[in-house]
Amino acid sequence: MADVTGKVKDPVLVLARWLRNRNARERTMLGVLGGVLLLLLLWRTIEDHDTLFVLAELSHFAGIAVLAFKIHSRKSVAGLSLQTQLLTAIYLSVRLFCSFMMEYDIHTVLDALTLLATCIIVYCMTSTEVALTYQKEQDKVKSYYVVVPCVVLALIAHPSTSHAFPFRALWSFCVYLEAVSVLPQLRMIQKSKVVERFTAHYVFALGLSRFMSCAHWLLQIMEGNKYLLQALGSGLWPVMVLLSEIVQTFILADFCYYYVKSYAEGTGVIRLPTGVV
Template structure:
């Protein structure tokens, strides 16, 4: 058994018209711009020698739009760095897009129930400390939100809209993901306790939980635009967390190999989808179609 002694500190229907998607995106960008505007207005007089040594900031205290000042003001407002904040926002956007798709069309077509089942297992095993380890109101609220929405998604998929669920294409053998992740969590973890092993299991499982969805996409050969938006937001969430870890390494000397390596694996799995999303969905303004 290998123990890695780094510590974690974060929780981690298709519209009838295009106006609904536009409204969702507009709200997201307004919130993001408001956050940045308020952050820039807060004065800051601290120095970050580690960032300057890393070449991420020029050390000028006069430039209120510098990378350093923007990051520090975000931390003052939200007690977290800007990369983690935007990652959490991307995750929330992904969940809202998924809920919008299912509820508006009264259908779960194109969504992998197996991936959603794995995500529910991820959040359940990760947040076992919900009532025993209080970090902040934000942290606890996000944990509760992710748990409720993950189980709510399962309810919509397996009960309320089960007649629209595409079982014929959602056939990925999830036991080939769950069992190796469980074994790896027992062998490589921070500390051999129930909470730590379950947290580690959730990190490993989240890295591969999207595979049934990508497998389903490869079998059907296409995805609705709203589904593509959901997958892109979900992939962006973990990619932004990689930037969060890079940032924390340079500012705090913090490095968690379990989370970082798993996050890189997860982002790599999305790489081909990201390319198709940008080239076909954003540029050509149409649903995602895979080449034969």
């Protein structure tokens, strides 16, 4: 019998080549369609939408764990943005404080673990021998450029609950800061164009986390959640929360596309064209 193994086409590679030959507009439309289909799949398979929040936080924690493994195994923090890690530590600290003052649950525990892991990363990047590998000259987006606009926005749009104003403003501040905390990291990636593998895993984990969190709100709207729909029409704050989730998702969408594309092609090397992120 003739060996026909070599004639069998790998469907993943065939699909990857087909996608590569599409123009930018077609790839964008296919990406949107893929996102909608994934939302529908989550809608039909996950009954408790709060599970998506837990998955989002677990994905973020997994991304930090990848960075810790990189630092331990390679003794290097090359490609990592200290500014993004500091911004992450800030919004997690504020959110934990608000959680203990206002309400706390499983999300508080996950936030505490992620904050601890983030602080370890910051310590390694500033106070150990691997700090010598930190590419400070490429980490140009200073944290205060991101923090100050978030503070101003938090004073304008915040929850209208019975809690004291400082707590409400702090809670909205951490929502806005989380939405843009990855910008310094993406700016470093934009400068280098070729993304180091463990850094790419970390950023992809953030993208997956943001998609899960955004999906939580979109699925509730799809199911006609009366409380949420009424809230969206009751003031600026609910709209800003949903907008923040969408902004986070789209900020990372391009990178995640090229991440998946690189592995579909079998290279595992993420090379970004000009203008991405």
